[in-house]
Amino acid sequence: MPVSWTMLIVLALAVAGFFVTRGRAVALADGDTRRLHSRPGYYGWNAALLAAVPALFVTAIWRFFWPGTSPTLISVVALALALGGIAFALSRTSPAFRARNAVESIVKALLILCSSIAILTTAGIVLSMLFETGNFFSQYSWTEFFFGTTWSPRFGGGSQLGMLPLLWGTLYISLIALVVSVPIGLFAAIYMSEYASPRLRSFAKPMIEVLAGIPTIVYGLFALITVGPMLRDYFAQPLGLGSSGSSVMTAGLVMGIMLIPFVSSLSDDIINAVPQSLRDGALGLGSTHSETIRKVVLPAALPGIVGAILLAASRAIGETMIVVMGAGAAARIGVNPFEAMTTITVKIVSQLTGDTDFAAPETLVAFALGLTLFVITLGLNIVALYVVRKYREQYE
Missing domain, CATH: 1.10.3720.10 (MetI-like)
Incomplete structure (x- = not known):
């Protein structure tokens, strides 16, 4: 299965998990959302994020570091993670579950990850230049490079x-x-x-x-x-x-x-x-x-x-x-x-x-x-x- 199809299926499962978990939270509260710790949407978002984020993250890392891996294996692992995330969210769903806190923690982790990507990218660029520059100066005189006029x-x-x-x-x-x-x-x-x-x-x-x-x-x-x-x-x-x-x-x-x-x-x-x-x-x-x-x-x-x-x-x-x-x-x-x-x-x-x-x-x-x-x-x-x-x- 192509990886693009796998990603679309994962997103579809996340959407399905949102509505299923949201409906389960309302049902457990007997239709009275005031009995829930958080608004019903937070329960749905908890399931959607647990389904989509790990699966998409693992897929991206796998394709980046091991591009020769079989797409079928990647698809099986991604779909298993998505289904596992939905099942875990459903098992935790209850009127007393702090869904809003869980969603905010996931979003905070995603923001930290995005910030870390920018920092790590900068560090990677600098380190790559430093290593290759070191290789260059091992073959060519640094004084001739910095002070040469030709x-x-x-x-x-x-x-x-x-x-x-x-x-x-x-x-x-x-x-x-x-x-x-x-x-x-x-x-x-x-x-x-x-x-x-x-x-x-x-x-x-x-x-x-x-x-x-x-x-x-x-x-x-x-x-x-x-x-x-x-x-x-x-x-x-x-x-x-x-x-x-x-x-x-x-x-x-x-x-x-x-x-x-x-x-x-x-x-x-x-x-x-x-x-x-x-x-x-x-x-x-x-x-x-x-x-x-x-x-x-x-x-x-x-x-x-x-x-x-x-x-x-x-x-x-x-x-x-x-x-x-x-x-x-x-x-x-x-x-x-x-x-x-x-x-x-x-x-x-x-x-x-x-x-x-x-x-x-x-x-x-x-x-x-x-x-x-x-x-x-x-x-x-x-x-x-x-x-x-x-x-x-x-x-x-």
Whole structure:
């Protein structure tokens, strides 16, 4: 029996168990639900959860860790667990049974499980990167990786895997993107929250947020076809700075446009959350509208604004498609924004795709690069947390 059918049968048994157990509880109370400790629905939910949760959990674990197991065996075990759960719920059903407490305990356990999955997933990602990074450094010098200025992987031997050109390209492109997105997004948020009429706000905010829903491949095509040639023809070539449409500036500008809604939408929500009493107090003391925004509203909203900027920075650091199509794949260190460069994420993809030897340092370097990105992002979070705590103490 296919596993999908087994899951549907388990859910059907859970539904049946709900109504059967609920009806049994009412019958034991002689139709007077006031004699029951809990409402009748809790007795039904107790049976449904005991039937569905263990069966579905065991099925998922079994299929994940032992995918070669016979589907028939999995189906038999799952159905046995579902029927056993219903039978156990029926045996416990009585007017004095604390069904509500039992259901709440099961739901609490499920919530803890969901929280644990998120934590364990993060730990698994970090551990996998650490182990594979350790394998990489056992084959390649860590000093050459962290301080090398040449990126030239060769699977036949003689590779130079210095990450500084990739790190420079990542930070350079991300910086340009933030220079574009943070002022525009923050000023848009200030206007929408403090100056715009409700009618204009109801139209402008959704239009800005549309930018967040555009696929990154579309932004990449926009960078490749429109922005890149425009910068080359009107700026790079006339100034003698380059003749390629793929450049740091191309990727940075397009990425900055993509990040505008991340900054504006979150900043707008944070600014609107500032208590109106702070504005009224500043205006009552004689401050102008602009002075109130600069000296009261923005400092009070600064922790949230820092969070929005951090989200935009993390998004910029992890972007791939726009960089591939807009900035090229050249690993170099330079200050000319009209030259082609690349980022860490692009090289992670390139090193892990294709028919490659997974045990080779040229492939394992992708995990070292990923761990580097993780450390950078962690550093951004620590800095943001420091700023948030510092200013939160002043306004709570």
